[in-house]
Amino acid sequence: MSADAAPRGNRLFLKKSIEQIQHESDSHQLKRSLGPMNLLFLGVGCIIGAGIYVMTGNAAANFAGPAVLLSFVLAFFACVFAGLCYAELASTMPVAGSAYTYSYTALGEIFAWTMGWLLVLEYGVAASTVAAGWSANVVSLLHQFGMIIPVEWTTSFIEAQTTAGGTIFAPSGGANILGAVGILTVTALLMLGVSESASVNNVIVLIKVGILLLFIAMGIAFINVANWTPFIPANEGGFKYGWPGILRASTVIFFAYVGFEAVSTAAAEARNPKKDIPFGILGSLLVCTLIYMAVAAVLTGVVPFRELGVPAPIALAVDKMGMGWFSLLIKVGTVAGLSSVMLILTYAQSRVFYAMARDGLLPRFFAILHSKFRTPWVGTLILGVVIAFAAAMLPIDILGDLVSLGTATAFCIVCVSVLWLRRARPDMERPFRAPGGVITPLLGIFFALAMIGPLLFDIYAKAMAGDMIPAILLTGYLILGALIYIGYGYRNSRLGKGLGQIDDDGPGPGALGAQLHGIGDPKSPD
Helix, strand or coil, X not given: CXXXXXXXXXXXXXXXXXXXXXXXXXXXCCCCCECHHHHHHHHHHHHCCHHHHHHHHHHHHHHXXXXXXXXXXXXXXXXXXXXXXXXXXXXXXCCCCCHXXXXXXXXXXXXXXXXXXXXXXXXXXXXXXXXXXXHHHHHHHHHHCCCCCCHHHCCCCEEEEEECCEEEEEECCCCCHHHHHHHHHHHHHHHHCHHHHHHHHHHHHHHHHHHHHHHHHHHHHHCCHHHHCCCCCCCCCCCCCHHHHXXXXXXXXXXXXXXXXXXXXXXXXXXXXXXXXXXXXXXXXXXXXXXXXXXXXHHHHHCCHHHCCCCCHHHHHHHHHCCHHHHHHHHHHHHHHHHHXXXXXXHHHHHHHHHHHHCCCCCHHHHCCCCCCCCCHHHHHHXXXXXXXXXXXXXXXXXXXXXXXXXXXXXXXXXXXXXXXXXXXXXXXCCCCCCCCCHHHHHHHHHHHHHHHHHHHHHXXXXXXXXXXXXXXXXXXXXXXXXXXXXXXXXXXXXXXXXXXXXXXXXXXXXXXXXXXXXXXXXXXX
């Protein structure tokens, strides 16, 4: 059925069949080279990053105090139920695109587009957020060697400023050029190949986890228990401390858990996705939560929580310990760790756009594979440039909230997809099935909404107080997504035109091949 012939009322809700998803899983030409430990390290490499190196200090200083440990617990529960749902869907539909593809099957095209656009917040903007923290840690590291980078090269164009009336955003006169260079460097690595990138990530993960464990072991001796009192500071209005602050802090650090979902975007490049993807998702989530809480306990014990609102809180804690050699080691580990996070987030975003381009919802160049490396190199390069620009222009405060909002909304849609597919396709093979029946996805939805509420309220409150930048960015982002879908995606959707799936086996890096297999195409003799 052509797009013109499709009933208007149903056009936005066209769904991919499970059979079509399975065909795409078999027909793509991405290189299947990732084993279970690669996937576990992929998740750990992405989760252990900005959440512990960057955002923990901000969450403790501005919202929760030492009770940021409870915020990690809340964020964990917001993720674990969604993680179980992701594991079920990833084992059933092991294809590129992650939640975008799941929602295309369960809910329809308009939900798939919405999910794909939310994943830009979840991966692309998250990479920009990490780049902002990465540049601050690079500056701190180079300073120990007597190298000074001009502040205007490491300050985002829009800067967060704390005033008596709260936090406001204003032009700084500089741009975070260093952060942009970091993104472009990992982009170049991703263009060379996924197995090469995974090998680099594995080494980095071993280094940064080892250094964090050393930080925990050595930092215990420097803990001043007085810094944990009061454990829950009295509320000072709004989300400033108290239980409201604990909840708000959980939304700040929530985006750090996006790493476990990045594992699902690697399903098309996993050797045994039905078994190994759930292992990578759930294993990385559990391991990283334990490490997060231990590091946060040491961090708030060494440094008074009100002093932790800096871009590099762990570096600050190490400086307070007064151990020069240890300080250098921690800072090297921090820079390496954030580098792997940027690598994986950019990788995940490129694979989501690859899947959307195969479906016709984005321009075809996002799905062009390199003839030698078998990577979507054109799309990866374009994304890298855009993410680098965002890192140079926007402050971590704005970026972090946008990422958390996009992540929580995506989690909610994934949990709804599980509920729908269980009702519509109860007979479908599920190599991994989330336990607890409907309770697990319902709890996933509940906790996701608990993350969304404070974020939207905070954006609204800032707008009412005259700080319109967060609201303008969010509104503009949603409008841009709608315009792209109306102007391109709706008109070029392959499912909407009744066409089959484009294969990747084209003659070279400048072509896709465009061989149709007739799935959903009434003209096909098959």
